[in-house]
Amino acid sequence: MKRGAFLLPRGIYLDGNSLGPLSYAAQAATERRLKQWQHLAVNGWDEWFGLSERLSPALARLVGANPAEVIATGSITANLHALLATFYRPEGARRNLLATSLDFPSDLYALSAWAQRLGGTLKLIPSRDGHTLHDDDVRAALGPDIALAVLPTVLYRSGQLLDVRTISAQAHETGALIGWDAAHSVGALPHAFHDDEVDFAVWCSYKYLNAGPGAPGGLFVHERHFDLTPGLPGWWGHEKSTQFEMAGGFRKAAGAGAYQVGTPSIVALAGLEGALGIFEEVAIGAVRARSLELTAHLIALADAQLPECTLRTPREPERRGGHVVLEHPDAKLLSLALRRRGIIPDYRAPDLLRLAPVALYNTEAELGEAVRVLRELLDSGSYRQEQAHKSEVT
């Protein structure tokens, strides 16, 4: 869709759900901010102040929010801490946090620390097959003891997409609040966080948004919660026009901007600034439609040519995020051998090959070639030699 907009690494890049590639726009925006730093030094703040807020309209379009409900800031984990410090308020018998047994570990570290601190328990929705969640199990776990659920929109290993609208409504019916970790969906598919009544959400921008390694992520806070005071306040979340008066205590900014803590990296924000421009040219609905075409194509290729690999991603389009996961006992060696052949997959221990055909820049031809090489490696068994080279790469 926008392949020409990217400076893709040599070979076939199928790891955009780990780190999106550099775009010309992100490069140009970063160079511009570096030049400003060079020529303006501290006077640059005249222009840089409020940059995060100026990115909100574009981010809001991607996640289905009002601009005041989103802000580019922090990492997923830091933002999650800031939001837990605000939204996790155990009361009476409603004391517990809910997450899933398949969550990204960093979320679980944060959630279990908050449960311990405030005297609750972190409950985990079980998985029947070790890869996906069953709707009934999600619903059953939302008991009257749950104060706050934090769930992934797309499971980072299997790529299962959860139904944000339905589960958010179920959480609210039981009296719980709900936050979402949208690391693997923002930039890959549309969201409607405002209309779905999501309480809060967090995401990163280094995956499908292609903003660069460690670029600031984002958060959403529904406007019905704008009366809350951030539990982790800092001067960057202060009301903007009086931030530099530095008197009279913390007066929070009007919207999600209140959840910023300290000074943002302007150079890192520039990557996001440039990368978001690409999403202004292609509607996120069209990105999703193309992503589904590509993942369906990859699944069909795997079905036809890789019978020894087990598909761990749901086949139904409405239950699938932007990546496809194949299970094979030698996934690690296969991923190393693919890299040696110029094909960049992602490997998740102990036996998963994660492949992300990204709508903006990957093609059917690349998927055909990747599967052909994988077939060749399996037939020849040559990937087993990677054992000898393993220490070079891990």
Ligand SMILES: Cc1ncc(COP(=O)(O)O)c(C=O)c1O
């Ligand atoms: C689903 C998910 N949640 C959380 C994280 C951690 O993100 P961060 O390093 O921005 O805190 C990641 C990182 O890849 C992730 O995939």
